[in-house]
Amino acid sequence: MPLDARTLCLGALDAGFNTGYDIRKAFEEGPFRYYQSLSYGSIYPALNALLADGLVTCTAHSQDGRPDKKVYTITEAGRAALRVALLQPLEFDRFRSxxxxxxxxxxxxxxxxxxxxxxxxxxxxxxxxxxxxxxxxxxxxxxxxxxxxxxxxxxxxxxxxxxxxxxxxxxxxxxxxxxxxxxxxxxx
Amino acid sequence: MPLDARTLCLGALDAGFNTGYDIRKAFEEGPFRYYQSLSYGSIYPALNALLADGLVTCTAHSQDGRPDKKVYTITEAGRAALRVALLQPLEFDRFRSxxxxxxxxxxxxxxxxxxxxxxxxxxxxxxxxxxxxxxxxxxxxxxxxxxxxxxxxxxxxxxxxxxxxxxxxxxxxxxxxxxxxxxxxxxx
DNA sequence: GGACGATATGTCAACCCGATATATATCAGG
DNA sequence: CCTGATATATATCGGGTTGACATATCGTCC
The missing domain is CATH 1.10.287 (Helix Hairpins)
Known part of the structure; x- marks a missing residue:
């Protein structure tokens, strides 16, 4: 099974990246960039879905000028879901050259x-x-x-x-x- | 630059796979399966686009019972387009694990x-x-x-x-x- | 002061995959 | 000899992803 956007976001949140912007950087320049990718178009909808399912919580930090910074935190249910997803049989590496x-x-x-x-x-x-x-x-x-x-x-x-x-x-x-x-x- | 569906189809045609069905097999079970993928949803639209652009020709072989087998042949313009695409600077291997x-x-x-x-x-x-x-x-x-x-x-x-x-x-x-x-x- | 990049959210068209639909032929098994 | 699975062959469609864009402000370099 391929890992979906929601699982990847859960992983990034668990690893300490806690905003949509930071999550993108984790997959663009950060530690995950060498073996996974994820872009805004997947991240923001995934975070909303995770919030609706109670796998993450969100607190909006309003800052002057910039749009509210939404800081996400993974819940216990979220950690459990991440564990399940990562221990399920995974499809072998997908290589495109x-x-x-x-x-x-x-x-x-x-x-x-x-x-x-x-x-x-x-x-x-x-x-x-x-x-x-x-x-x-x-x-x-x-x-x-x-x-x-x-x-x-x-x-x-x-x-x-x-x-x-x-x-x-x-x-x-x-x-x-x-x-x-x-x-x-x-x-x- | 990543290779698009049209270029991949041109390559498969050049390699001797000459129907949509055969092209899919080339990427599913055939020689290309280890480093590229392509599915019906990409192949048939790509073949139509290539036909419209004159990079391939198509002759329908009507066979009794089964739907007409559309045999595609790459043209000289098609081979030129394939060459150009393959010699352009390519993005490095995309690896998802x-x-x-x-x-x-x-x-x-x-x-x-x-x-x-x-x-x-x-x-x-x-x-x-x-x-x-x-x-x-x-x-x-x-x-x-x-x-x-x-x-x-x-x-x-x-x-x-x-x-x-x-x-x-x-x-x-x-x-x-x-x-x-x-x-x-x-x-x- | 103006250009640029970073921060930060989010949307949208284009594209692609996987599943499904449609028909028929063949072949193995009961 | 019928039945079900597999192969041939076309094509479309829903859902998910990417990459680019839109919006807005701040800091920094020249």
């Missing part, structure tokens, strides 16, 4: 184009690894675990591409030399 | 719960690695490259968790022993 889709069409590219694509992909991995390595002040153990895991996997991916790209690039070149463009495969 | 979100709340879980969660996550990685290893009959070089890369990264992830889970589980246990309830800072 434009780079991989592009690489699947490597045989359609000129050598320089494929080379640049692979360079960019490797750099993307190393950049993210560096970013993760520079993160400081993480207090929650789970968070620290995930950040170090992400860093190692990024480096592993980058290294694998570096070690195997030559084989791919040579194969493409050889095939191009042998059999010019390529068939349009009607299969079945 | 319910497991990671759950692990971020490791400090909220009983030892057995965390243990089971990590077991499941490791198994998910190995299962996918095995599935990728069993794939045969892949002809396109880019595809083969990606499958082998995915297999290695899954195994790397599983191994990393196996090697580092004890540290996480011990840390959680130690913290729990020191400051029992943990809830949040405010006394109630």
């Amino acid at each position: 434009g780079f991989m889709f592009a690489i699947a069409f490597a045989h359609r590219m000129a050598p320089g184009e494929l080379s640049r694509l692979l360079d960019d992909y490797i750099r993307g991995h190393y950049d993210l690894a560096d970013e993760l390595a520079r993160i400081e002040g993480v207090t929650l153990p789970g968070d620290r675990f995930l950040i170090r895991m992400g860093e190692e996997m990024c480096k592993a991916g980058a290294r694998w591409i570096e070690e195997n790209r030559a084989a791919l690039e040579n194969e493409i070149e050889t095939n191009r030399a042998v059999a010019a463009p390529l068939r349009d495969g009607t299969h079945d | 319910g497991f990671m979100f759950a692990i971020a709340f490791a400090h909220r879980m009983a030892p057995g719960e965390l243990s089971r969660l990590l077991d499941d996550y490791i198994r998910g990685h190995y299962d996918l690695a095995d599935e990728l290893a069993r794939i045969e009959g892949v002809t396109l070089p880019g595809d083969r490259f990606l499958i082998r890369m995915g297999e290695e990264m899954c195994k790397a992830g599983a191994r990393w968790i196996e090697e580092n889970r004890a540290a996480l589980e011990n840390e959680i246990e130690t913290n729990r022993a020191v400051a029992a309830p943990l809830r949040d800072g405010t006394h109630d």
Whole structure:
């Protein structure tokens, strides 16, 4: 089961982010940004639904000028709902990569184009690894675990591409030399 | 830039999948399933849009009984559009993980719960690695490259968790022993 | 002083997924 | 030989999400 917006908001509230604005930052720049996303269009309706169900409470702090700051607090019922959601069987990681889709069409590219694509992909991995390595002040153990895991996997991916790209690039070149463009495969 | 439904359909057509039904299978069970997804609700409107823009042609093969099979063919303009889309700067991989979100709340879980969660996550990685290893009959070089890369990264992830889970589980246990309830800072 | 970004709420169109509807053919099992 | 499940093939629709926008004020840099 995928985690819905309400569960994600409950999690953010439990982690100490207590306004809609802060919750968004948690998913945009904060700790959750590496493995989940959530935008205003989902957050504010979700908070209203949670309030209606008694899973959170809300106190409006009126401040001069700016709109009232609505500070949300997760209730005991909310914590229970979060626990249930997180312990239910979860669907496996959902991974969507434009780079991989592009690489699947490597045989359609000129050598320089494929080379640049692979360079960019490797750099993307190393950049993210560096970013993760520079993160400081993480207090929650789970968070620290995930950040170090992400860093190692990024480096592993980058290294694998570096070690195997030559084989791919040579194969493409050889095939191009042998059999010019390529068939349009009607299969079945 | 994320790849839109039209680009994904163009790619599938170029790869030899030439009906809406076949395109869906390509993203559901076929080669693209590991790094992209696309459903009927996106495919059929996208094919109509591509047809209107002259990026594909369509010939209806009437077959007795079943609805007419609409066979689509990518045009030269379509191939050009696909090339442009794939060589444009791509956004980096988008990764969404319910497991990671759950692990971020490791400090909220009983030892057995965390243990089971990590077991499941490791198994998910190995299962996918095995599935990728069993794939045969892949002809396109880019595809083969990606499958082998995915297999290695899954195994790397599983191994990393196996090697580092004890540290996480011990840390959680130690913290729990020191400051029992943990809830949040405010006394109630 | 003016541009810009941060704070803070919220809405809206565009898009996408998952389920459903519609029909027929095939194939395994009772 | 009938029945139910699965496969082929099209298409739509409700509901949820994203990304951009609207609104309004304050602080900061130049």
